[in-house]
Amino acid sequence: MQAETTEAVVIGSGFGGSVTAARLAEGGVKVTVLERGPWWDTVPVRSMGIADRTPLPRGMRLFARAVRSVYHPWLPWGRTRVNRRGLFEVYFSRGMEVVCSSGVGGGSHVYSALHRRPARPDYWDGLCDDLDEAAMAPHYASFLARVGSARPGPNNAPPHGAVEIYSNHPDFAPAIPKDEVRVGFRFPEDPKNPRLVKTEAGIDRWETDYATGDHGFLGAPSGSKSTMDFIYLGPAMRQGLEVRAMCEVISITALPEGGKRFRIDYTDHDGGGRKAIEADHVFVGAGTLNTLRLLLESRDRYGGLKGMPGLGKRFSGNGDIRGFWDLNDADRDYSEGTPSKGAIKMRDDAFPQVGIGRNNMPSVNAYPFPRFLRERLKRGMVVSGMGEDAMDGVATSEGRRFRIRFDPKNSPIYAQIYEVMQEMARRSGRKIYAGKTPATVHPMGGACVGRPEEGGVVGANGEVHGVPGLYVVDAAAFPRPTAAPPTLSIGAWAENVAARFLAAR
Numbered sequence: 001m002q003a004e005t006t007e008a009v010v011i012g013s014g015f016g017g018s019v020t021a022a023r024l025a026e027g028g029v030k031v032t033v034l035e036r037g038p039w040w041d042t043v044p045v046r047s048m049g050i051a052d053r054t055p056l057p058r059g060m061r062l063f064a065r066a067v068r069s070v071y072h073p074w075l076p077w078g079r080t081r082v083n084r085r086g087l088f089e090v091y092f093s094r095g096m097e098v099v100c101s102s103g104v105g106g107g108s109h110v111y112s113a114l115h116r117r118p119a120r121p122d123y124w125d126g127l128c129d130d131l132d133e134a135a136m137a138p139h140y141a142s143f144l145a146r147v148g149s150a151r152p153g154p155n156n157a158p159p160h161g162a163v164e165i166y167s168n169h170p171d172f173a174p175a176i177p178k179d180e181v182r183v184g185f186r187f188p189e190d191p192k193n194p195r196l197v198k199t200e201a202g203i204d205r206w207e208t209d210y211a212t213g214d215h216g217f218l219g220a221p222s223g224s225k226s227t228m229d230f231i232y233l234g235p236a237m238r239q240g241l242e243v244r245a246m247c248e249v250i251s252i253t254a255l256p257e258g259g260k261r262f263r264i265d266y267t268d269h270d271g272g273g274r275k276a277i278e279a280d281h282v283f284v285g286a287g288t289l290n291t292l293r294l295l296l297e298s299r300d301r302y303g304g305l306k307g308m309p310g311l312g313k314r315f316s317g318n319g320d321i322r323g324f325w326d327l328n329d330a331d332r333d334y335s336e337g338t339p340s341k342g343a344i345k346m347r348d349d350a351f352p353q354v355g356i357g358r359n360n361m362p363s364v365n366a367y368p369f370p371r372f373l374r375e376r377l378k379r380g381m382v383v384s385g386m387g388e389d390a391m392d393g394v395a396t397s398e399g400r401r402f403r404i405r406f407d408p409k410n411s412p413i414y415a416q417i418y419e420v421m422q423e424m425a426r427r428s429g430r431k432i433y434a435g436k437t438p439a440t441v442h443p444m445g446g447a448c449v450g451r452p453e454e455g456g457v458v459g460a461n462g463e464v465h466g467v468p469g470l471y472v473v474d475a476a477a478f479p480r481p482t483a484a485p486p487t488l489s490i491g492a493w494a495e496n497v498a499a500r501f502l503a504a505r
């Protein structure tokens with residue numbers, strides 16, 4: 001097969017992929033992004049002139065379009081694809097469940113848009129030469145500025161916040177975080193009259209309409225949520241960035257000396273079949289689960305890569321446990337407002353170390369469910385906890401199977417969060433439906449930054465030790481659990497990788 005060539009290929013278009021691709025293209029590098037999912041049909045994407053768009057799952061399409069693929073040990077080869085244009089991918093195993101997403105913009109469509117620094121203030125310190133908190137600080141600032149991450153003012157605060165409801169509650173109190181929490185939403189100047197506005201790059205988006213609640217984990221058709229497709233990719237495409245949707249990478253092969261350094265084999269799901277592209281530099285940002293699968297399969301199944309002895313080790317679920325708090329609160333429709341409504345803790349500090357985040361069920365009016373069920377879902381909340389786990393999971397590629405082995409018993413944080421949720425249920429008299437198996441939406445680690453002699457897979461610039469030209473730009477490179485939502489740190493890490501690459505070019 002004759003392969004075309006380019007300077008750099010970026011795999012995946014979530015936070016890690018989009019930030020890297022945009023910054024490199026804006027710095028003059030010839031970049032092609034390969035993304036396995038579609039462009040979503042949103043106001044900003046329409047305004048960017050993208051013709052082939054897929055509607056976000058709503059109405060009867062919810063069942064057909066919600067799921068892209070499922071991993072389960074009982075499935076042949078351990079996985080199956082449900083719909084190439086589906087939004088979510090789900091990984092099940094005895095010790096760990098993982099949820100991630102697909103489509104141009106990656107998880108920025110499904111996230112609650114909370115931007116937080118890692119829980120520990122020395123997160124990036126002491127891992128390898130040339131990397132520490134001070135070196136990362138400007139990259140955090142760049143990401144926040146580009147996303148326009150903000151906090152609402154007193155006149156446009158979204159309803160049902162923890163402070164509003166729990167300031168004088170007998171059992172629960174708002175958990176006020178130590179750091180400032182910012183959010184990737186365009187807040188309405190006047191909540192009663194959200195307006196259609198333009199971004200600095202001239203792309204259309206709507207201010208957030210609190211009344212609809214149509215901007216949570218099923219995506220935001222209005223563009224009220226700051227997604228990577230129009231914040232990073234759109235402006236960079238005007239400077240030559242090429243984004244190929246529906247193109248799923250199968251393997252990365254390091255080539256012998258002479259021509260380009262890598263061949264990337266991929267499937268063009270839009271009828272193009274198997275293709276290949278060669279590049280000098282490959283930036284892997286397929287999301288932790290798929291970055292690990294791709295690197296492990298490229299090495300162990302296809303023989304395209306060598307080395308990386310620490311690959312797959314130190315996988316973390318970030319302490320995530322999630323449940324549904326069936327408050328059935330007749331006076332409230334929690335689906336109004338923005339998805340995240342602030343965390344709470346026990347007023348008597350029975351579990352001082354654990355705050356529980358509160359989120360609404362999004363876009364409930366668009367579920368094809370009977371009315372009574374939709375109303376019930378609107379009156380309850382998704383609750384979640386996170387924290388530092390032992391980060392001792394191991395991802396492997398065995399024949400055609402990709403596996404994560406994780407034993408939650410080694411990480412007391414999971415049992416603690418489960419216990420707090422059961423205590424919340426007891427004190428409120430309302431059930432919380434939570435599983436005991438960690439269910440993470442924040443997988444991280446497995447290709448950790450660090451010194452090679454200490455098991456590190458990548459260096460301070462994201463480049464894989466021993467494989468020059470190959471980079472990891474997402475949370476797979478994280479050295480520790482963030483114990484907080486990670487996208488701000490993923491964006492900062494990708495800003496760091498791109499800045500160092502451009503400086504060394």
Ligand SMILES: Cc1cc2nc3c(=O)[nH]c(=O)nc-3n(C[C@H](O)[C@H](O)[C@H](O)COP(=O)(O)OP(=O)(O)OC[C@H]3O[C@@H](n4cnc5c(N)ncnc54)[C@H](O)[C@@H]3O)c2cc1C
Nearest residue numbers: 012014015016036102106107112113114249287485486487
């Ligand atoms: C419901 C939910 C709510 C969340 N809320 C928050 C929040 O409020 N704050 C926060 O910080 N985090 C939140 N997260 C987590 C956040 O979404 C992820 O941490 C983040 O998206 C990970 O970014 P990433 O760049 O590593 O990967 P992703 O965003 O997952 O992007 C990876 C991309 O790579 C593509 N891809 C995968 N494999 C291939 C392949 N073989 N070839 C080509 N493309 C490929 C995928 O389709 C995807 O688009 C939430 C997650 C969920 C599910």
